[in-house]
Amino acid sequence: MDSILDPDVELMLRVQAGDRPAFEALVGKYQRPLVNLIGRYLGAYDDAEDLAQEVFIRVHRAAPRYQPTAKFSTWLYTIARRLCANHARGRALRRWFTLSRDAADAEDDSPDEGRDVADPADDPSVTAEKRQLRRVVAQALSALPDTLRSAVILRRYEELSYEEIATIVGCSVTAAKLRVHRAKSILAKRLAPYAKDAES
Amino acid sequence: MTTKPPDALDCRAVQASLADELKTPAGPVERHVAECPACRAFAERRDRAWTLLGALEDREPSPRFAAGVMAKLASAETRRRPLSAPWLRWTAVASAFAALILVASIILDRVGTDDEAASGVVAELDLDVLESQEMLQHLDVIEDLDLLLLLDEG
Numbered sequence: 001m002d003s004i005l006d007p008d009v010e011l012m013l014r015v016q017a018g019d020r021p022a023f024e025a026l027v028g029k030y031q032r033p034l035v036n037l038i039g040r041y042l043g044a045y046d047d048a049e050d051l052a053q054e055v056f057i058r059v060h061r062a063a064p065r066y067q068p069t070a071k072f073s074t075w076l077y078t079i080a081r082r083l084c085a086n087h088a089r090g091r092a093l094r095r096w097f098t099l100s101r102d103a104a105d106a107e108d109d110s111p112d113e114g115r116d117v118a119d120p121a122d123d124p125s126v127t128a129e130k131r132q133l134r135r136v137v138a139q140a141l142s143a144l145p146d147t148l149r150s151a152v153i154l155r156r157y158e159e160l161s162y163e164e165i166a167t168i169v170g171c172s173v174t175a176a177k178l179r180v181h182r183a184k185s186i187l188a189k190r191l192a193p194y195a196k197d198a199e200s
Numbered sequence: 201m202t203t204k205p206p207d208a209l210d211c212r213a214v215q216a217s218l219a220d221e222l223k224t225p226a227g228p229v230e231r232h233v234a235e236c237p238a239c240r241a242f243a244e245r246r247d248r249a250w251t252l253l254g255a256l257e258d259r260e261p262s263p264r265f266a267a268g269v270m271a272k273l274a275s276a277e278t279r280r281r282p283l284s285a286p287w288l289r290w291t292a293v294a295s296a297f298a299a300l301i302l303v304a305s306i307i308l309d310r311v312g313t314d315d316e317a318a319s320g321v322v323a324e325l326d327l328d329v330l331e332s333q334e335m336l337q338h339l340d341v342i343e344d345l346d347l348l349l350l351l352d353e354g
């Protein structure tokens with residue numbers, strides 16, 4: 001692809017040449033979307049910042065081998081997605097060891113579902129009702145199977161094209177559409193009791 | 201409540217193609233929805249859920265985020281510097297090997313003591329298995345794959 005079309009590819013090529021300020025510019029630009037993407041995927045923000053920082057470390061490490069074949073954001077989100085999947089796998093493994101040692105210990109390593117994404121403590125202006133809604137939405141997303149979850153998050157919050165989603169999650173464009181469609185069907189069912197709030 | 205569709209189109213096909221991600225140009229589907237309460241309710245339920253997802257608003261990363269990346273980068277670069285003395289390299293290999301044996305023995309020990317349950321859990325660690333189990337729970341809402349593929353091509 002033509003790197004002139006994507007200024008971030010230009011920045012990344014400068015990173016490849018050892019340009020530190022170019023790397024800092026990419027971090028500055030993508031920290032927010034990345035932290036939110038990962039936070040929504042994990043259903044928790046406590047690990048999201050750590051993981052997002054790790055994504056940037058991977059970007060920097062991969063710089064010598066970087067080839068501008070897609071938009072920079074597509075490449076970045078692909079790295080993030082893989083890291084998230086590894087993280088979830090690691091958590092499953094830790095959970096297994098914890099469970100097999102002592103079921104009661106599992107509490108401190110709880111799965112995604114129980115986590116509160118939008119931590120109410122940091123925003124006193126938000127009403128209890130809104131906090132509850134955030135929690136419900138976060139839980140509904142967390143309960144989706146991994147493949148559906150990443151596709152729907154990339155579509156709904158990042159507003160990516162199905163072509164981009166397909167590249168990031170590693171499937172065909174048709175499969176990406178189907179995943180979003182399925183996720184939407186499941187969410188429609190799960191969120192039906194709260195749908196009144198969405199009417200305006 | 202069952203409402204008889206006003207035309208010959210199958211509700212299921214209509215609902216599948218209603219999804220904006222699978223939408224075909226305006227035509228029989230839109231006409232059907234305009235007259236079919238069931239399909240209209242289906243479409244509205246999906247749209248409302250989509251709107252509800254907006255409740256999970258963007259959050260600001262901590263102000264220390266970028267500095268944290270640069271600090272991690274610095275420490276990663278230090279870590280990745282190769283070990284200078286050859287005996288240090290051998291020590292590293294030896295400790296990695298020892299750790300591997302330890303982990304293997306723990307796993308074997310667990311499988312051996314509680315084989316039924318443990319192997320069940322091991323199988324669950326396969327994320328594909330986890331996913332297909334979860335998919336099974338949602339079968340009632342997951343539309344027929346072939347039907348959707350067909351609509352998508354249309």
Ligand SMILES: [Zn+2]
Pocket residue numbers: 205210211214232236237238239240
């Ligand atoms: Zn109908």
